[in-house]
Structures are given as C-alpha cells and as structure tokens.
Amino acid sequence: AISAFLCGLFLLWFFDRYFKRLWLGFVSSLLLITCPGFIAEHVSRTGDYDAMLVLFTTIYLVSIFQFIRTEKKKWMYIFFAALFLGFMTKSIAAFLFIPGVAVYILLTKNLIPILKNKHFYFGLLGLTTAISLFLLLRENADPGYVKAAFFNDVSGRFNDALDSHRGGFWYYYSYLVS
Numbered sequence: 001a002i003s004a005f006l007c008g009l010f011l012l013w014f015f016d017r018y019f020k021r022l023w024l025g026f027v028s029s030l031l032l033i034t035c036p037g038f039i040a041e042h043v044s045r046t047g048d049y050d051a052m053l054v055l056f057t058t059i060y061l062v063s064i065f066q067f068i069r070t071e072k073k074k075w076m077y078i079f080f081a082a083l084f085l086g087f088m089t090k091s092i093a094a095f096l097f098i099p100g101v102a103v104y105i106l107l108t109k110n111l112i113p114i115l116k117n118k119h120f121y122f123g124l125l126g127l128t129t130a131i132s133l134f135l136l137l138r139e140n141a142d143p144g145y146v147k148a149a150f151f152n153d154v155s156g157r158f159n160d161a162l163d164s165h166r167g168g169f170w171y172y173y174s175y176l177v178s
Helices: 002-019 022-034 050-070 073-095 098-107 111-115 118-141 145-159 171-177
Strands: none
Touching: 002 022, 002 050, 050 073, 050 098, 073 118, 073 145, 098 111, 118 145
C-alpha cells in the first residue's frame, strides 16, 4: 500500500515538476490506482512485492527519460539504483522494461552519447557488482539458491507452470479475448 501510494505521489511530482502539469500527474495517478490489475487481487491490495516493483520500475523509466532529456548524471545513478532495488524486490522481473528502454534509446538517437558517458559505466559496474555480491553472499548462506532462483525466475516459468496452473499455449490469449 505504501509503494502504491508513493508511486502515485511520484507521478504527481514528475508531471508537476517537469511538465508543469499537475493535472496530468493527478490523472495518471488516478488511472493507476483505478486499474483493477494494480489495485484489486494482485498488486497493491494483497501486500505482495509487485507494488514495490511497479514503484521501482516507474522510477527507473522516468529516470532514463530524464537523463536523456537533461543529461544530468544524477538521473543515470537513480536509474541504476532503482533497477537494483527492483532486482532486490522481484529478481529479474525488474529487467522487464530494459528492452523497451533500449528501443527508446535507439529511437531517440542517444545510444552513442550514453555509451560515451562514463556515468553509464560507473552505474553499470555498481549494478553488476551489487547484484553479484548479493548472489554470492546469498549462495554462500544457502547453497543452491542461485540455481533455484534461476529455475524459478527464468527457465522454470517458461517450461512449465510453477503454480499448478493448467492451460494450453494460448490460454492467456484466449482469456484476454473472452
């Protein structure tokens, strides 16, 4: 609930601060908190970690947008910090929007400037070091953790239903259509 509230406040702040349109922040926050997928059975009402993930991914998406817009290094570091916090919250699910970020960077013709920016590499080094250190310490404390996490977060989800759910390949498509 706190993460959902903070996400709404963050959207208000972002649209007011950078676009000078508080009403747009209000509308985006209102849209977020009225989406059944965000507020009903799964994300913010049930106390699971998805609301935190939404908060951290929203922060990193806004941060990369702001970095490209302003070229201020603080946004690059906020991007990597939010990405790390997202990873600590829901593992690799935090990286869900990275392909979209890459496409955005390519479409805005900012790939070369970002690759030439030393703060990108400092942030990337910090992110990979922090994640590696966490995984190393966690594996040391509980041998087999990395293998189990990889199975649960990557290979297991794509090879078979992990929660005893049953349905064919087109289950979710059929569900959405119906």
